[in-house]
Amino acid sequence: xxxxxxxxxxxxxxxxxxxREESRHIAKVLRKKEGDHIHLTNGKGWIFEAEIxxxxxxxxxARITGKTQQPPRTYGLHLAVAPTKMNDRxxxxxxxxxxIGIDEITPVICDHSxxxxxxxxxxxxxxQSAMKQSLSAYLPKVNPAMPLHKFLQRQTEGQVFIxxxxxxxxxxxxxxxxxxxxxxxxxxxxxxxxxxxIALAKDKGYIPVSLGNTxxxxxxxxxxxxHTVALMNQKI
Numbered sequence: 001x002x003x004x005x006x007x008x009x010x011x012x013x014x015x016x017x018x019x020r021e022e023s024r025h026i027a028k029v030l031r032k033k034e035g036d037h038i039h040l041t042n043g044k045g046w047i048f049e050a051e052i053x054x055x056x057x058x059x060x061x062a063r064i065t066g067k068t069q070q071p072p073r074t075y076g077l078h079l080a081v082a083p084t085k086m087n088d089r090x091x092x093x094x095x096x097x098x099x100i101g102i103d104e105i106t107p108v109i110c111d112h113s114x115x116x117x118x119x120x121x122x123x124x125x126x127x128q129s130a131m132k133q134s135l136s137a138y139l140p141k142v143n144p145a146m147p148l149h150k151f152l153q154r155q156t157e158g159q160v161f162i163x164x165x166x167x168x169x170x171x172x173x174x175x176x177x178x179x180x181x182x183x184x185x186x187x188x189x190x191x192x193x194x195x196x197x198i199a200l201a202k203d204k205g206y207i208p209v210s211l212g213n214t215x216x217x218x219x220x221x222x223x224x225x226x227h228t229v230a231l232m233n234q235k236i
Contacts, residue, residue: 002030003047003132004040005139011046015053015063023060026052038062043131043139045069070137075233076158076182078104080151081222082189085114091126093219097226098130098140107145112191118145148186148197152204158182162206163225164193165215173209173225177232185209185225190218 004026009016018026026032036052040062046069050062079102084090094105105127109116123142131139158181161173177183186193186201193201202208211224 001039001135003135004038005043005128005132006040007043007139009040009042009046009048011067013064015061016040016048016050018060018062020058024057026060027055027057032060037065041131041137043128043137045072045137047137072138073101073103073233074180074235075229076103077101077226077229078106078156078182078184079187079222079226080106080108080148080184081187082110082113082148082218083107083115083118083145084218085190087115087118089217089219090118091123093222094123094126094142095130096223098127098136099134100223100226101136101230102140102226103138104141104143106143106151108148108151108186109145110148110189111194111197113189114191116145120144148193149200151186152200152206156182156184158184160184160186160204160206161209162186162193162198162201163209163211163221164188164198166192166195166198166208168208170208170210173211173228174232176207176209177229179233183229185229187218187222187225 004022032052033055034052038050040048040050046067048064049066050064052062054061107118120142127140127142159178163185211221
């Protein structure tokens with residue numbers, strides 16, 4: 001099953017015209033024709049069944065024939081992750097985290113960050129593609145990059161953690177997760193968080209945690225955190 005995406009479709013619509021990019025993909029790349037059935041989502045929990053009534057590469061049009069609402073997860077996950085030196089590694093993290101399940105992502109600029117610029121439009125395309133590939137009806141939110149100290153000034157709900165590698169008392173993340181809660185996890189850059197940043201996060205109530213016995217790359221640590229939260233919330 002292919003899943004197409006448009007943020008503009010609402011539950012009340014009976015027909016829908018795709019934008020130029022999705023129209024070309026449907027009509028030219030996938031060679032869909034009038035009468036073919038497709039599925040699409042608005043990224044807000046709804047999956048629509050539709051029949052193509054105009055297979056035009058610029059204005060592909062479909063008639064909505066049914067809709068279902070995908071149940072939301074029982075928890076919320078926000079990862080604040082420092083941009084990696086190599087851009088493709090951060091994109092890999094975004095793709096895999098979207099597939100596993102995440103609600104919000106914030107790139108945070110830290111004292112040891114080697115890269116401070118990101119391209120939000122490209123990140124948005126990465127998560128849209130991953131959402132469609134994984135047949136999810138929920139599009140994660142990607143926030144603009146911001147300095148860590150500004151992120152720590154934000155109001156957060158639920159449990160908050162900072163994963164770092166300093167030699168101090170830390171807990172395994174899986175030991176501290178309460179299922180069904182909103183969770184925020186901070187992941188630092190290749191050079192880890194500075195001591196000042198760790199102290200600031202702890203002052204804001206962030207619990208220091210470890211993600212295992214080995215030192216992980218930034219993008220690997222972010223995926224481990226994402227998967228750990230998902231597993232701890234998994235219902236048997």
